[in-house]
Amino acid sequence: MLGPVVAGLWGTFLPAFGHLPAAGITGPSLDPFRYLFDWAGLPRAMMLSITTGLIATGVSLLIVMLITAGWSGTRPFRLLERLLSPLLSVPHAAAAFGLAFLIAPSGWLSRLVSPGLTGWDRPPDLLIIQDSWGLTMTAGLIIKEVPFLLLITLAALGQADAQRSVAISQALGYGRLTGWLKTVFPRVYAQIRPPIYVVLAYSMSVVDVAVILGPNTPPSLSVQIVKWMSDPDLAMRLEGAAGALLQLLLVIGALVLWRLGEIAAGIIGRRWIMTGRRGRFDAVTAQIALGLGAACALAVLLGVVVLTIWSFAGYWGFPDALPDQLTWRNWMRHGPGTLEALGETALIASVVALAALILTIGCLEAEYRYGLHISQRGIWLLYLPLLIPQTAFLPGLQTLMLGLGADVGRGPVMLAHLVFVLPYVFLSLADPFRAWDTRMGTIAAALRSSPNGVLWRVRLPMLLRPVLTALAVGLAVSVGQYLPTLLIGGGRVATLTTEAVALASGGDRRAIGVYGLMQTGAALIPFALALLVPAMVWRNRKGLRHG
Amino acid sequence: MDKGLSLRDVTISKGGPPLLSVNHNIGPGEVLTVMGPSGVGKSTLLAFITGTLAPDFQAMGEVLLDGHDITHAAPHQRRVGILFQDDLLFPHLSVGANLAFGLQPGGTTEARRDKVNEALAEVGLTGFADRDPATLSGGQKARVALMRMLLSEPCGLLLDEPFSRLDATLRAQVRDMVFDRAKARSLPVLMVTHDADDARAAGGAIITLGD
Numbered sequence: 070m071l072g073p074v075v076a077g078l079w080g081t082f083l084p085a086f087g088h089l090p091a092a093g094i095t096g097p098s099l100d101p102f103r104y105l106f107d108w109a110g111l112p113r114a115m116m117l118s119i120t121t122g123l124i125a126t127g128v129s130l131l132i133v134m135l136i137t138a139g140w141s142g143t144r145p146f147r148l149l150e151r152l153l154s155p156l157l158s159v160p161h162a163a164a165a166f167g168l169a170f171l172i173a174p175s176g177w178l179s180r181l182v183s184p185g186l187t188g189w190d191r192p193p194d195l196l197i198i199q200d201s202w203g204l205t206m207t208a209g210l211i212i213k214e215v216p217f218l219l220l221i222t223l224a225a226l227g228q229a230d231a232q233r234s235v236a237i238s239q240a241l242g243y244g245r246l247t248g249w250l251k252t253v254f255p256r257v258y259a260q261i262r263p264p265i266y267v268v269l270a271y272s273m274s275v276v277d278v279a280v281i282l283g284p285n286t287p288p289s290l291s292v293q294i295v296k297w298m299s300d301p302d303l304a305m306r307l308e309g310a311a312g313a314l315l316q317l318l319l320v321i322g323a324l325v326l327w328r329l330g331e332i333a334a335g336i337i338g339r340r341w342i343m344t345g346r347r348g349r350f351d352a353v354t355a356q357i358a359l360g361l362g363a364a365c366a367l368a369v370l371l372g373v374v375v376l377t378i379w380s381f382a383g384y385w386g387f388p389d390a391l392p393d394q395l396t397w398r399n400w401m402r403h404g405p406g407t408l409e410a411l412g413e414t415a416l417i418a419s420v421v422a423l424a425a426l427i428l429t430i431g432c433l434e435a436e437y438r439y440g441l442h443i444s445q446r447g448i449w450l451l452y453l454p455l456l457i458p459q460t461a462f463l464p465g466l467q468t469l470m471l472g473l474g475a476d477v478g479r480g481p482v483m484l485a486h487l488v489f490v491l492p493y494v495f496l497s498l499a500d501p502f503r504a505w506d507t508r509m510g511t512i513a514a515a516l517r518s519s520p521n522g523v524l525w526r527v528r529l530p531m532l533l534r535p536v537l538t539a540l541a542v543g544l545a546v547s548v549g550q551y552l553p554t555l556l557i558g559g560g561r562v563a564t565l566t567t568e569a570v571a572l573a574s575g576g577d578r579r580a581i582g583v584y585g586l587m588q589t590g591a592a593l594i595p596f597a598l599a600l601l602v603p604a605m606v607w608r609n610r611k612g613l614r615h616g
Numbered sequence: 617m618d619k620g621l622s623l624r625d626v627t628i629s630k631g632g633p634p635l636l637s638v639n640h641n642i643g644p645g646e647v648l649t650v651m652g653p654s655g656v657g658k659s660t661l662l663a664f665i666t667g668t669l670a671p672d673f674q675a676m677g678e679v680l681l682d683g684h685d686i687t688h689a690a691p692h693q694r695r696v697g698i699l700f701q702d703d704l705l706f707p708h709l710s711v712g713a714n715l716a717f718g719l720q721p722g723g724t725t726e727a728r729r730d731k732v733n734e735a736l737a738e739v740g741l742t743g744f745a746d747r748d749p750a751t752l753s754g755g756q757k758a759r760v761a762l763m764r765m766l767l768s769e770p771c772g773l774l775l776d777e778p779f780s781r782l783d784a785t786l787r788a789q790v791r792d793m794v795f796d797r798a799k800a801r802s803l804p805v806l807m808v809t810h811d812a813d814d815a816r817a818a819g820g821a822i823i824t825l826g827d
Contacts, residue, residue, distance in 0.1 A: 440671035508700055511668050514691035515698045516718045516768040522692075526717070530708045611750035612707030 073488050074454050077462030078317075080469035084310035089468070094304065101311035108308075110287025117203045117289040118319055122273030125207045126327070129214035130265060136362045137222050137257075138249035139355025142232065149362060150223065154600075156216040156369050158541070158592040160549035162570050163585040165209045165281040167372015170379060170578065172205070173198050175387055177375045183388035191387055199284050206283040208368075210272045215365040218261070218268065224500060225260035229253055246355050247348025255338070258331075263448060267455040269327055270320050274458030277551035277566070281573045290316050291460040298464045298556060309464055317461035324456075373589055379582030399579040407565065407587045414548055414564040414591055417479065421486040422543030425494040429539065432495070433502045434524055437510075451495060454488045459552045467556045482562050485553035486546075494543040501535035531613065534603040541595035548592045565591055618683050619644045621665075621696075621772040621804035626677035628660055628669075636661060636825050637677075642772075644802035647795065647820035651809060656826035658808035662774050665806070666698055667691035682771050697770030697803075699778040699794070703757035705749035711736070711760055712745030718764040735763040739793070755786045762794055766801070773798050775807035779814060791817050 083089070087096030105111065140146040159167075171177050175192035183189040198205055231253045238248030274291045283289050288296070290312060297309030378392065379385075380399055385392035436443065463485065470481060505528060513523045529536060551566050558567075569584035607613040620643040627637040635657035642648045650658055663669045665679055668691055678687045686694045705714050715732045723731070729745075736744055739759040749757060758778075765773075778794065779787045795818065798805045807818055815822050 506704070507668075508702070508704055509706065511663075511666055511691070511698060512700070512704050513706075513717070514668070515666060515694075515696060515770070516764065517692050517695070517720070518717070519690075519692050527706055527708075531706070533708075607708060609748050610708055611748055 071450070071453060073466055073484065074457055074462050076469055077464075077466035078457070080465030080467075080472075081310050081313045081317075081461060082465070084307045084465075084468055085314045087307060089303065089307060089310075089472075094307065101307035104308045105311040105315065108293075110293070111290075114287045114290040114293055115315070115319060117284065118273045118291065118316065119323060121203045121207045121210065121279075121283075121289065122269055122320075122323055123327075125210035125214060125272040126265065126269040128207075129211050129218050129268065132211075132215055132358055132361045132365070133218040133222055134250070134254060135246065135354060135358030136219070137226070138254070139246040139351065139358055141226065141249070145359060149219070149366065152366050152370075153216050153220055153223075154596050155593060156366055157220060158545045158589075158596045159213075159369050159373060160545070160566060160588050160592050161209075161213050161275070162277045162281060162549070162551060162566055163376065163589045164213050164369050164372055165278045166569070166573075166581050166585045167376050168205070168209050168212065168368055169198050169282060170375045170581075171368065171372055172208075177371070177378075177390075180388055180390050189388060198282060201284045201286075203279075203283055203289065206279055206289075207272075209278050209282045210275065212365040212368045213278075214268050214272065215362060216369075218264070219362075221261045221264045222257060225257045226253075227500075228260065229256040231257070242347050244348030244351030246351040247346070251338075251342050255335075263452045266324055266327070267452055269323060270456045270458055273320050273323060274316055274460045276460065277570045280570055290319070291458070294460045294464065295552070295555070298467070299560070306464070306468060310468070313458075313461045313464050316458050320456075320458050320461070373586070376582045376585040376589070379578045380586050382579060382582070399583055403580050403583040406568070407583055410563050410565045410568045410584075411587055411591060413479075413562065414566070414588075417483055417486060417554075417562075417564065418544045418547035418591070421483050421490050421547045422494065422540050424483075424487060425491045425543045426498075426536070426540050428491060429495045429498050430502075430529075430536075433499060437503075437507070438520060451492050455492055459489075463552055463556045467559070470557070478558065479562055482554055482558045485557040486550050489550060489553065490543045490546045493546045494539045497542045498535055498539035501532060505532060533606065534599065534613075537599035537602060538596075541599040544595040545592040548588065618680070619802075619804075620646070620682070621806060622678075622680040623665075624678040624680065626661070626664065626675065626679065628657060628664055628673055628675045630673050638823060639677075640821070640823065642804035642806060642820075644804055645799045647798075647805040647807060647818040649807050649809060649815040649818050649820060649822045650825060651812075651815055651822060652825035653810060658810075658825060659776055662698065662776050662806070662808060665694075665774060666696055667694055695769070695771045696774060697765040697768060697772070698774040698776065699761060699765060701777045701780045703749075703754075703761040705752075705757055705760055705764070707750060709749070710745065711741075711747045711749055711752070714749060714760060715745075715764050715767055718767040720767075720769060731767070735767055736760075739763055754782055755790060758782065758786075758790045759793070762790075762797065766797060770803065773803045773805045775805065775809075777809050777811075778807070780809070780811065787813075788817070795819075 085101055087094060087098035087100050136146070136149070169176070174195045174197055179187070179189065179192065231249070234252040235245060235248050238252050239245060243251065276291050276295055279289045279292045283292065287293065294309050294312040294316060297305045297312060381395040382392035383394040383396040383398070435441065466485065509527055509531070510523050513527045518526065549566060551570055554562055554564050554567050565584060565588040569581065569588055572581050572584060603613070620641060622641045623638045625637070625639050627634045629635055638661065640648055650661065652658055660669065660673060664675050667689065669675055678685055680686070681695065706717065709717060712732050715735055716728060719728060719731055732745060733742070736742055739762070741756060741759060749760065752760065775794070779791050782790055791814065807814065809815060
């Protein structure tokens with residue numbers, strides 16, 4: 070999977086130094102960078118990339134760690150766990166639209182309290198969405214990264230022997246939260262480091278959320294890169310490529326900064342442990358963390374609710390809490406368009422997710438049969454496509470394909486999706502696949518079942534639920550892809566996500582509601598099936614009900 | 617041809633001095649008990665015989681079953697049956713389907729079903745074919761696991777602390793049943809255990825590892 074990434078980076082590197090034979094321009098020259106630095110919006114765009122990335126990652130991590138520290142194993146925590154899969158599967162773009170419809174001056178929250186509490190009978194003149202500091206955009210990222218990091222943390226907790234460590238520290242007089250932070254956190258953090266770096270790189274270079282919630286003048290660096298790359302004037306691609314290279318450097322810089330922060334946190338943490346403080350503010354801190362976590366979950370869920378309402382809304386004047394009437398008209402108008410986009414989305418997602426699943430099972434089964442072990446370095450390799458900002462290598466890949474005369478379209482889009490889908494499918498299936506009791510394999514072989522027989526007749530049926538979950542993860546990731554579809558598809562592949570994001574500038578809330586809801590459904594329904602199908606197939610098999 | 621299971625100068629090590637070496641011949645219907653505390657590599661010896669030894673171990677020597685050298689055969693072609701301390705019934709299959717999994721291919725559907733029912737009747741579980749294995753008691757599961765293994769017509773039998781999860785009364789009962797069936801079929805049996813009672817009940821030679 071490194072091939073496309075490396076090729077893409079090369080395809081970014083050349084035009085950034087003024088070499089683009091397809092446009093009749095040959096280099097090398099530093100002109101693209103000169104133009105880039107002449108752009109008045111650059112310092113602001115760079116700042117936005119850095120602040121949104123660092124703040125979104127830092128705050129999400131803080132919320133997740135404090136919730137886990139204060140609440141793991143309790144009833145509210147289990148409720149949050151239950152909400153995880155649906156929260157995760159809501160695509161970024163839909164969550165961003167939902168948030169916008171909630172907190173905008175004319176959004177649902179303001180409608181609910183107006184004019185009763187606020188006295189507003191028209192939307193207040195506040196710049197909340199697309200604020201120039203990128204705060205709303207950061208919030209939009211946080212509500213989606215919190216469930217992701219929580220999922221990763223849960224997976225890591227299993228291997229950290231957390232419960233006993235916390236029990237011991239509580240017996241020594243430590244508060245639950247402080248005890249967790251001092252004993253479990255270091256182990257958990259070491260495990261979840263790669264996905265945290267992924268979140269940082271992603272938040273710095275995200276495009277769809279930035280288009281919907283981020284500032285316009287200037288936009289964040291990644292949005293501007295995409296603008297340059299989609300300019301009909303091929304020469305603008307040089308500037309875009311230079312920007313992409315700058316974006317890559319920014320991400321690398323931020324990763325280094327984060328690493329330094331880790332070291333500093335380590336030193337401070339060790340001192341804190343030496344002080345022997347037992348944690349006086351544990352209860353309050355845990356309450357606040359839970360409140361923030363619940364707010365994130367609510368923001369996503371209510372966002373989907375408000376998208377639903379808008380998709381059925383007739384006339385809905387300002388401070389009314391609900392529309393005057395509900396109607397099918399929006400669905401009639403946009404239905405045919407969404408169905409077409411849904412077909413394209415479903416086709417791409419199924420092919421890509423299935424391919425990723427087959428590759429993953431092949432890898433894991435080979436690992437089992439030949440006794441191979443994937444090292445820590447191998448894990449980083451798996452994460453690499455997710456660590457390089459999409460804006461850094463996708464434009465390059467597009468330019469390369471243009472240069473080769475390769476046709477843009479569905480096939481290349483699928484390949485590009487696979488680069489991002491495969492790591493998630495692998496990470497989703499690897500743990501349950503490896504946790505399977507290999508003595509089952511020994512028994513089956515002793516009963517004269519061949520290796521393939523063991524795989525098909527014993528292992529995969531027993532792992533039906535994690536296999537289907539991994540497939541659903543793959544589908545959801547593919548459904549949510551914006552940039553690869555837009556750039557590699559050359560604007561000719563219209564999925565629900567590209568169509569929905571394209572509606573952002575128009576501000577037709579009813580159309581956005583319809584497309585956003587369809588997009589959410591396309592990602593959510595596979596997850597529901599991944600829960601339902603095994604429960605039905607194995608309804609008479611108690612031994613698999615919790616597997 | 618020599619009947620039985622022969623371990624010829626079997627030595628297993630893990631990048632250092634040998635963990636164990638065994639040189640023994642188990643005749644048909646005989647039992648060899650390998651004893652020793654946990655962690656001395658008793659189960660490693662069984663993994664070597666079933667062909668599932670982890671690659672970080674090095675093994676030397678030969679394993680012969682009824683005169684055939686099976687040292688390098690694929691696990692599913694060795695005809696060595698094994699029982700673990702857990703029943704390890706396949707949770708996605710019914711009790712009957714678990715037994716049919718062990719049954720050698722061939723024969724009509726009715727004939728196969730009859731064989732499965734016969735096997736169930738032999739251990740007093742008539743009418744259990746459609747049950748979910750997870751709903752069986754510990755003793756019942758152990759009996760199903762035994763019959764599943766016997767239906768695959770193995771030429772030798774390995775026992776990996778097979779009775780340690782059962783309580784005292786059940787234990788003697790299941791143990792007798794396993795040894796009786798093995799004797800009736802003239803199978804050589806290799807048992808690893810850390811329980812002296814099991815060793816005594818087996819009544820064969822005893823090797824103690826880890827001294």
